[in-house]
Amino acid sequence: xxxxxxxxxxxxxxxxxxxxxxxxxxxxxxxxxLPRYADRQGALLPILHDIQHRHHCxxxxxxxxxxxxxxxxxxxxxxxxxxxEEFTTEDHRRGKYTIGICQSIACEVCGHPxxxxxxxxxxxxxxxxxxxxxxxxxxxxxxxxACEGAPCALINEDRHDNLTIERLDALLDRLP
Amino acid sequence: MPVTEPVLTRRIPTAPWGDPRDRxxxxxxxxxxxxxxETLRRALTxxxxxxxxxxxxxxxxxxGGAGFPCGLKWTFLPPPDGNRRYLAINCDEAEPGTFKxxxxxxxxxxxxxxxxxxxxxxxxxxxxxxFIRGEYHHQAKIVERAIREAYEKGVFGGRGLMQAxxxxxxxxxxxxxxxxxxxxxxxxxxxxxxxxxxPRLKPPFPAxxxxxxxxxxxxxxxxxxxxxxxxxxxxxxxxxMGTASSIGAPGSYxxxxxxxxxxxxxxxxxxxxLGIPLRKLVDEFAGxxxxxxxxxxxxxxxxxxxxxxxxxxxxxxxxxIGRRYDVMGLxxxxxxxxxxxxxxxxxxxxISRFFxxxxxxxxxxxREGAQWMYRLLCRIEEGDATTxxxxxxxxxxxxxxxxxxxxxxxxADGHNWAVRTILNKYWAEFAGRVKPxxxxxxxxxxRADGVSSARIVGATxx
Numbered sequence: 001x002x003x004x005x006x007x008x009x010x011x012x013x014x015x016x017x018x019x020x021x022x023x024x025x026x027x028x029x030x031x032x033x034l035p036r037y038a039d040r041q042g043a044l045l046p047i048l049h050d051i052q053h054r055h056h057c058x059x060x061x062x063x064x065x066x067x068x069x070x071x072x073x074x075x076x077x078x079x080x081x082x083x084x085e086e087f088t089t090e091d092h093r094r095g096k097y098t099i100g101i102c103q104s105i106a107c108e109v110c111g112h113p114x115x116x117x118x119x120x121x122x123x124x125x126x127x128x129x130x131x132x133x134x135x136x137x138x139x140x141x142x143x144x145x146a147c148e149g150a151p152c153a154l155i156n157e158d159r160h161d162n163l164t165i166e167r168l169d170a171l172l173d174r175l176p
Numbered sequence: 177m178p179v180t181e182p183v184l185t186r187r188i189p190t191a192p193w194g195d196p197r198d199r200x201x202x203x204x205x206x207x208x209x210x211x212x213x214e215t216l217r218r219a220l221t222x223x224x225x226x227x228x229x230x231x232x233x234x235x236x237x238x239x240g241g242a243g244f245p246c247g248l249k250w251t252f253l254p255p256p257d258g259n260r261r262y263l264a265i266n267c268d269e270a271e272p273g274t275f276k277x278x279x280x281x282x283x284x285x286x287x288x289x290x291x292x293x294x295x296x297x298x299x300x301x302x303x304x305x306x307f308i309r310g311e312y313h314h315q316a317k318i319v320e321r322a323i324r325e326a327y328e329k330g331v332f333g334g335r336g337l338m339q340a341x342x343x344x345x346x347x348x349x350x351x352x353x354x355x356x357x358x359x360x361x362x363x364x365x366x367x368x369x370x371x372x373x374x375p376r377l378k379p380p381f382p383a384x385x386x387x388x389x390x391x392x393x394x395x396x397x398x399x400x401x402x403x404x405x406x407x408x409x410x411x412x413x414x415x416x417m418g419t420a421s422s423i424g425a426p427g428s429y430x431x432x433x434x435x436x437x438x439x440x441x442x443x444x445x446x447x448x449x450l451g452i453p454l455r456k457l458v459d460e461f462a463g464x465x466x467x468x469x470x471x472x473x474x475x476x477x478x479x480x481x482x483x484x485x486x487x488x489x490x491x492x493x494x495x496x497i498g499r500r501y502d503v504m505g506l507x508x509x510x511x512x513x514x515x516x517x518x519x520x521x522x523x524x525x526x527i528s529r530f531f532x533x534x535x536x537x538x539x540x541x542x543r544e545g546a547q548w549m550y551r552l553l554c555r556i557e558e559g560d561a562t563t564x565x566x567x568x569x570x571x572x573x574x575x576x577x578x579x580x581x582x583x584x585x586x587x588a589d590g591h592n593w594a595v596r597t598i599l600n601k602y603w604a605e606f607a608g609r610v611k612p613x614x615x616x617x618x619x620x621x622x623r624a625d626g627v628s629s630a631r632i633v634g635a636t637x638x
Contacts, residue, residue, distance in 0.1 A: 037368075049351060049353065079372055080372055083536075084310070084354055085353070085355065103526075105273060105475065105512055105526050106272065108523075110439075142356065143271065145278050145312065147275050147437030147510070148435065154313075158314070159313075
């Protein structure tokens, strides 16, 4: 959980003419998500999941649009985005493939450091960085809840267990 | 009495009753064909308060880590006032070493959903949020599909089963987004309300003022799954498994899912009776130590519970373990086993990194203390620390948490216990990695003028 301190009064955030939340999205959220919660803010996490999934980040303008849509302050949206590790701001846009190597205890004693070092060398990036071509983001994640298959990793939404360097290479080579 | 048949894993082949390779997702039709939702049907003909009484008599203790008696928690609810009351299902299984709830979500989601429906009926709750951690993408899809099926077949939504008793339960999936702290019950509530998962000060407890300011019960996935067999077969049957407390505490009854990981031959989730010795769990269920190595230690059940030392391999896995073996508690009963080649300093450093990453930042002792402890442990691991750093580590660890009274939630207690138990049970290993911090003192005695000439000669170990 990072603490990001920025001069908010003078901070300029990029935007674009075309809205991120189209009328279709708004209608879909109104129909599928909002009725589930007692107030509009409850829908914030599901909506942010949707935006993160589509854009690999939560653009600044999208935060303002979501705030306006839910009737909350943009700062409250940023508050949530900056707290949860799955949501990233525009300057930390995730790559096409996010490779999350589990670094928690069972994976460490079963050999995750070798996997992480291998990916550092192969991709030329450190954990929490993205390759210049925007293809891979490397993450060192906390426990993925698959300790019986340690060491394990998430590649986008798929988990792979009992990894070796060879298996990991084969998985990455197969990615389109 | 030991568990003689699979209870929670009835439909999930698990050793010794089945082969894990035969596991598959149990859909609604197969679930019903094998007797599923019959218990709910029967429960709906019963008085809700009698169901609460049954669960209370079974002495079912929460399976999420704290071991709080489930029936007692349910009785904290105020009487219904016609407005909304919530159930929050805690599937934020993010504690390193823990992966037992995943098994139920992966293969038998309807068992959990049936438990949810029965609980909602028993406690008069009308909306359930299935909070699942963000990293469980696959499991979220399975459970979401199961919820959809359950709506179609009239388990939820007030048609079908519930119609006869004029009761309507809604169940929604709510995905987390990668924050361990959302497994804390009030942090979870904040996340469902669309805010950062900062735990709330208690009281008021969630049962009185929880989600959206309304009465809320927060239960773990496995606890809710256990409600089904308890209501089905009664409290006496449930209490025939497991063990009574040997120290006068509430008992540890029923079967428990135990996930064994680390240096064992067959890591995985097994269903055992509470009170099984760790050695038996490792040798009989998990296939013994990997490569025939010797046991060096084990995380009791999720890293926050602390460590069982080399002489505690025979510890009984029940809710008394905390008081008898100097760990915080049973936790989720998912031990991670370490063999004799494990570097315990590295284990402590890894666990400390976890807590410093996952501290939510709300309370200063945890936010700052976690970072300091992690840095100290890194220094010890690199051989760059001195003996007094070990004392500093102990002191820092002991200063943070609910037990010393400096934080809002128990995350810092987990960090505190994990580091202190590892440090104290493997003191020699830590002491061997640090330089002595005293300064050698030479005193040249016997000066004629009687003035002693103490001289500091500098750190001797450097």
